[in-house]
Amino acid sequence: MPRIPGVNHLRAVRALEKAGFRIARQGKHIVLTDGERILTVPRNNPVNAFTMGRIVQDAGLTEPEFKELL
Secondary structure, three states: OOOOOOEOHHHHHHHHHHOOOEEEEEOOEEEEEOOOOEEEEEOOOOEOHHHHHHHHHHOOOOHHHHHHHO
């Protein structure tokens, strides 16, 4: 499992928006969708490295692709 440490939740959301996701709803978590996949990003700063790695995998991105979007 990839580890992506030290990512602020707002930076992660912006990067995922660049990848084609849009915000569906917000609350204690931010829920994003691209029409096919649904991702949930917790409002933690920073987001846990393992959690962020799993979100990136669920988005269908690789670790280098995600880091490029940051």
